[in-house]
Amino acid sequence: MAVYTDVAPAELEAFLSGYDIGSLTSFHGIAEGVENSNFLVQTTTGSFILTLYEKRVKREDLPFFVGLMQHLAARGLSCPEPVAARSGAILAEVAGRPAAMVTFLPGVSVRRPTAHHCAELGRGLAQLHLAGADFALKRTNALSVTGWRPLFEAAGAAADTVAPGLSEAVAAELAVLEANWPQDLPSGVIHADLFPDNAFFLDDQLSGIIDFYFACTDFLAYDVAICLNAWCFEADGAYNVTKGRALLAGYEAVRPLSEAEKAALPRLARGAALRFLLTRLVDWLNVPEGALVRPKDPLEYLKKLRFHQAVERAQDYGLAA
Ligand SMILES: Nc1ncnc2c1ncn2[C@@H]1O[C@H](COP(=O)(O)OP(=O)(O)OP(=O)(O)O)[C@@H](O)[C@H]1O
Numbered sequence: 535m536a537v538y539t540d541v542a543p544a545e546l547e548a549f550l551s552g553y554d555i556g557s558l559t560s561f562h563g564i565a566e567g568v569e570n571s572n573f574l575v576q577t578t579t580g581s582f583i584l585t586l587y588e589k590r591v592k593r594e595d596l597p598f599f600v601g602l603m604q605h606l607a608a609r610g611l612s613c614p615e616p617v618a619a620r621s622g623a624i625l626a627e628v629a630g631r632p633a634a635m636v637t638f639l640p641g642v643s644v645r646r647p648t649a650h651h652c653a654e655l656g657r658g659l660a661q662l663h664l665a666g667a668d669f670a671l672k673r674t675n676a677l678s679v680t681g682w683r684p685l686f687e688a689a690g691a692a693a694d695t696v697a698p699g700l701s702e703a704v705a706a707e708l709a710v711l712e713a714n715w716p717q718d719l720p721s722g723v724i725h726a727d728l729f730p731d732n733a734f735f736l737d738d739q740l741s742g743i744i745d746f747y748f749a750c751t752d753f754l755a756y757d758v759a760i761c762l763n764a765w766c767f768e769a770d771g772a773y774n775v776t777k778g779r780a781l782l783a784g785y786e787a788v789r790p791l792s793e794a795e796k797a798a799l800p801r802l803a804r805g806a807a808l809r810f811l812l813t814r815l816v817d818w819l820n821v822p823e824g825a826l827v828r829p830k831d832p833l834e835y836l837k838k839l840r841f842h843q844a845v846e847r848a849q850d851y852g853l854a855a
């Protein structure tokens with residue numbers, strides 16, 4: 535149940551009195567998600583999402599996130615639109631947490647994506663990259679290569695309680711990627727967390743992208759690598775090249791990858807796998823007392839990392855020659 539901060543009905547009513555969105559008819563915490571506290575708010579005019587930002591979202595980053603959603607929605611991307619209060623304010627504070635209201639998107643996430651869903655996602659990701667190309671604000675990716683060693687140090691030797699030898703394996707991979715991380719690739723706004731739970735489908739067509747709270751400025755191909763990790767592996771840890779081919783073809787139909795991006799893809803995929811291994815490892819080792827949210831399995835990403843370590847060229851992911 536990803537509600538870390540609860541909201542009393544009276545407090546919500548007081549908060550909503552500052553908005554022209556009708557009167558409250560119902561609201562409830564949303565179980566999905568592990569980073570923030572989300573509530574479905576229904577009023578006499580429609581449905582909205584109230585998000586209370588938790589530990590990994592810094593207040594100073596919120597203007598970037600809400601500004602980006604406004605920018606992408608204005609360019610036709612189906613994403614949540616921040617709702618302004620009567621005062622014009624987008625950002626607020628509810629139950630002591632920074633908060634914002636956004637529009638509710640129809641559609642459902644798919645738990646077991648097919649190759650068709652991967653193709654749709656690839657197209658949507660490329661459209662996101664193109665729509666974000668003229669977004670004025672920049673945000674450094676705190677979870678790219680320079681952010682991984684501090685995460686590893688936060689886990690420390692306890693990593694080996696999760697799996698024997700994990701600490702040594704991560705230290706070795708970290709050294710390789712810090713020494714060989716790609717430079718000078720096409721950069722821009724990336725989503726950076728576009729997992730199946732953050733994409734909505736209606737009748738198997740991509741209908742929306744949510745959860746822009748890791749969005750930042752980084753290599754566009756790194757976002758592709760994150761999606762290959764999140765969408766193209768089966769539950770048993772095997773890479774599904776049919777899904778990879780579909781995702782990459784969908785992406786390239788909208789935005790072709792450069793030769794430099796293709797050459798860098800295996801390293802970017804290793805880095806993406808290490809990033810999610812590390813954030814999951816830190817969460818796994820730091821479950822708050824009485825938490826109702828079960829952290830995600832870091833070892834899922836150790837398996838993916840090991841796959842990428844054996845990949846020699848982008849075509850191994852299903853990329854057209
Ligand atoms: N704009 C929206 N429209 C419809 N549903 C939404 C919207 N935003 C969030 N949700 C619902 O709330 C859930 C959690 O949202 P979100 O993924 O942003 O939370 P989170 O804590 O950042 O999760 P995580 O980072 O683990 O994906 C989503 O899976 C979805 O069910």
Ligand SMILES: N[C@@H](CCO)C(=O)O
Binds near residue numbers: 568727729814830
């Ligand atoms: N999508 C992330 C959790 C939210 O950042 C993961 O699966 O590890």
